[in-house]
Amino acid sequence: MFSGLREKVGQVLVPGDEFCLEIPETLSLSEPMKPEKVLLGPGLKRKGDRKLLVVKSGVLRHKQPHVFWVENQQRRYVPARGETVIGIITVKSGDVFKVDVGGSEQASLSYLAFEGATKRNRPNVQVGDLVFAQFSVANQHMEPELVCVDSAGRANGMGVFGAGGLLFSVSLGLIRRLLRPRSDVLSDLQKLLPCELVVGMNGRLWARASSVQQTLVVSNLLQSCDTMSPPQRQQLFRRAAQGAL
C-alpha cells in the first residue's frame, strides 16, 4: 500500500501531486488481514477515500514505520496548538496582552498565564517585550491564545526574555532543523562560538553571545545557512572559524 509514496521519499514534490491507494487484487484467506496505516505529516492531505494530495512543495520525508511528511522552506507561519513561539507584545489592554507572532492574526496572552501570576501580582511586561510562549488555542475559527506556563503551572523556560540579544527571522525549515534532536547546524555552531539561542517555531530566532560583534556573527551565520547544503554550510563555518570572512 502506498508503495508509490515510499518510492518518492527524498524526492521533490509540488502541490497537486497525488498518490493512489492500491488494493491488492487477491485476498489471501489463510493469513489474517493486516490493516496498514499511513500517518500524514505537514504538507500531505487526505483526499477522498483512497487518495493522497500534496499541498506543499518540498522534499518528501519518511520515518519508520509509516510517518510521511513534506519538508519545506516556507517563511509564512500558521499557528499550531502546542508550538512554542517568540512573540512581541504590541498592546496591553485590560487583562490580556496582544502578541505579534508573525501569523495572520495577533495572539492574545492573559496576564494570568505567567508563572506565579495572580490578580494582585501582575507580571512586569512592557509593550515591545519578547515573550517565549506556547499556543494553547490555535485553530482556524478562533483567535490564537498563548500561555507562558506548562500544564503544571511552571514557566518551564517560557516567559519574558530578551535583554541584550538580537531578534531575527529565518525560514521555518531552518527552525525545524535547529530543533531536531542532535541538530547538525547547532552542533556546528556550538563548535564555533558559544551563544545563547531561543528558537521560536514561528521562524524567529533570538541570539546572544558574549559581545555585540559575536551576536551579529551568529545571526548572520544562521541567516545565511538558511539556504545552504551541509557541505556549503560547513565550509562557511570553517571560514568563519578562521576569521576569513
Place this chain on the structure above:
Amino acid sequence: MKDTPLSNCERDFLLKAIEEKKRLDGRQTYDYRKMKITFGTDYGCCFVDLGRTRVMAQVSGELVAPKENRPNEGIMFFNIELSPMASPAFEQGRQSELSVKLNRQLERCLRNSKCIDTESLCVVSGVKVWQIRVDVHMLNHDGNLMDAASIAAITALCHFKRPDVGIQGDEVTVYSPEERDPIPLSIYHMPISVSFSFFQQGTYLLVDPCEREERVMDGLLMIAMNKHREICSIQSSGGIMLLKEQVMRCSKIASVKVSEITELISKALENDKRARKAGGRCGFAESMPQERITALKTDETSVEMTDASETANDIVQKAEVPLQTVPSPVVPAPGVGQVGEGLQNTWGLEEEEDGDEEEEEQQMEEEQDEKEDSREGDVVEISDSEEEEVVILHPETQDKTSKKAASSSNQKGAETSKQRKKN
C-alpha cells in the same frame, strides 16, 4: 495588515551596535549595500537592487498639450507607488505620508535640478509637447527607498528612447522604431540621492540605512548631488539639530558615493547598449539567473569577522581586556572629513589598530597558557608568593528561557573555569 513591530530588544541591540560601530549586515559606517542595476527588454525600464531593497522604474512618453505658462517645454511627471508587495505596512491605493514625501523628494531631485532638457521635448510650440512619465514601483522594502528610487529613475531616464516625430505642415507623425530610430532624452547631469541616518541626536551617522536601522534612527538627511559635486537638493527630516560641520561632512561623503554610483550606472548603461547592439539577448528576463525550486540559492550574507579569531580566547580574556579606547564619536573639526579627500576612513583604521593590539595580547596570553599547561601536569603546588586568581564565569543561561543554550553555555563554563594567573 500591520507591519511586524520592532521589539525593545532589537532597538537596544541596534543602538548598542551602532555605538560600537557595527552594523547588522557587517558593513562599515559609510558603506553602501551591494547594488545591482538591470534593464528591461523595453527602453526605459530599470531595476535597482540595493541589498534586499528592490525598485523598478518605468519611463513612458506621451504627446500632450503643454502648460499654458510654458508653451515650449515638455512635461515631466513622477509617480512613486508603494505597493503592499514591498512591505505589509504599505496599503494599496492610498497616498501615505511616506509616499508623498518620497514623491516630493524625487521631484525636487530630478525636475527642479533641471537635469533633463525639457525644451527638446517640444514638438509644436503651444500645441504638442512630450510628457515624460516616470513610474517608480517599490518591489521590496529593506530601507533606503529614496536612494534606490532616485538611482532607478535617473537610470531609466538615461535608458529611455522616445519615438521620433516628423512635422509636415500641420501634421505631426510619430514614427515607429522600425521606421526611424528612437531618440534618447538629453540629460545634462545625473542627480543621485544619498541618505544619511543619524542616531542619538546626531552623534552617530550611517550611510544607506537598512529597514531596521531606519526604524531606530532619530533623523535623516538626504542629499541629492551630481558627479560635478553640485548639490541638487538637500532635505533633513526627523527634527534633529545638525551642525554645519556635520552637513559639510555628509556632503563630502555624498560626493564620493555619487561618483561611485554614477560610474556604476554608466557601466550598466554601456553593457546594456553593447548587448543590444550585438543583438544578443538582453533585458530583465535574461539577467535573471535560472532559478528552480530545488536550486539552492547561494546568496551569502556577508559576515564581518574581524575579531573572530579571538572568539575562543575571548571569554577567558575578558577578565583582563583593557578598556577599549572608543574613537571620539563627536564629529571632528572642519577639514577632517577624510572620505572626500581621498584619505581612508578613520573609524575603520582605528578598529584595525585595536584588532592588532588584541592579537598581540592574545599571543602573549597563549604563551602564558602554554606555560600553565605544562605546569598543570606537575603535582607540585605553586608557591604562595605568586598571586593566583581563579576566574569562573558562571553560565548565566541556566535560568534563562533557552533550551538550546544549555549545552553551549556548559562548554563556555568549562573553558572559562581554567585557572588563570594574574600578573
